[in-house]
Amino acid sequence: MPSDAETGYHYGVIRRAIERIDAAGGRALPLDRLAAEMNMSPAHFQRVFSRWVGVSPKRYQQYLTLGHARALMRERFTTLEAAGALGLSGSGRLHDLFLTWEAMSPGDYARRGAGLTIRYGFFPSPFGDALAMATDKGLCGLAFTEETGRAAALDDMAARWPAAEFAEDAVRVAPLVEAPFSGTGEARLHLIGAPFQIKVWEALLSIPSGQVTTYSEIARTIGHPTAVRAVGTAVGRNPVSFVIPCHRALRKSGALGGYHWGLPVKRAMLAWEGARADAEAG
Incomplete structure (x- = not known):
């Protein structure tokens, strides 16, 4: 590898x-x-x-090609109930990765990170330079800087927890980054978000690699079928990109929609996963 x-x-x-x-x-x-x-x-x-x-x-x-996203919609659309039944190890979900996650309590979230130390570092990844952030409990942020630059990505992520203390410490963060990109071992996540956001991110974790779903399907699955716009906002606020696979959420038409770290990165992720899924199937 x-x-x-x-x-x-x-x-x-x-x-x-x-x-x-x-x-x-x-x-x-x-x-x-x-x-x-x-x-x-x-x-x-x-x-x-x-x-x-x-x-x-x-x-x-x-x-x-842009037509690839529409082909995914035709051929590899997944309902989240079926995907969830497979579990995180089903359908090539990040190969052999074992993923555990914990959400902060509503009280901790309301304190906006007060009393929390978040360590961060920049790392090479399959999709260019990546910013990774972690608490003592696990990875809490993953961003891709190729389109935005490092400073803008760091400001964006830090603004999500404005009362937290931040310390650059790539050595402490590195073990948490290795598992998602290698596809093996255990990835620990510490999710920081409002309850509605956590529900959306949990739904995203049910989408197998190489498959896609829609914003409206996510809204239906979490019990808020009319909240498609709110779901789109929550998808865009996903703090742990790629590991929580927001790039697998498309519009009903097959259009890519937006991507917080740039559409070239989203297209590359979908192409990378699609090609690997076909290679494994063949």
């Missing part, structure tokens, strides 16, 4: 390739041309793609 540094580098290549593919307006780019655009040899470019996602650049371009 490639190291975090390697996968972070690979995502940087993928991100530049996404921009080039988008600029082509849906016209497929041959390997030689795309590799040249990335200032790489075709063989090296092919290896980078294979290490990162397990499929060829030609195949991966198909996953990056």
Whole structure:
């Protein structure tokens, strides 16, 4: 398995390739041309793609098209009741990852983090540079900085707990980050949010990797079928991106909707998971 540094580098290549593919307006780019655009040899470019996602650049371009999201809606839409019955280990859910989570009490949430020490650090990830935050109980924040920059991501996340104390301590946070990105071991989460938000995030945890659902399906599942807009807001406020898979929530039409850390990151996550799901199934 490639190291975090390697996968972070690979995502940087993928991100530049996404921009080039988008600029082509849906016209497929041959390997030689795309590799040249990335200032790489075709063989090296092919290896980078294979290490990162397990499929060829030609195949991966198909996953990056806007039509891929609509295909997911047709072929891999999941009802959350069925997904929940599978459990977190079902349908390739982050491979062998065992996930435990705890929500802060309403009183703790109302205190806006007062008396809480949150440690943070920046780490390479499959989707570029990532900001991770943790309390003594587990990972409480995960953000991707490629589109926003580090300072903006840190300000955004810190504003969610304005009364907390923050300390940069990548060494203490690192063990909590390793499990979600490697897909093995135990990932501990400490969720900080209002009760309605916690319900939405719990529903998101039921969506298997490689599948998607809709905002309206989430609203129905948590018992608030008319609260689609509020569900969308709660999805956008998910503090632990990727691990709580808000990128798997789409609009009914198959449109991607928004993504707090940038649509290129959401598209890359869906393509990465879709390609891996197909590779495992094949």
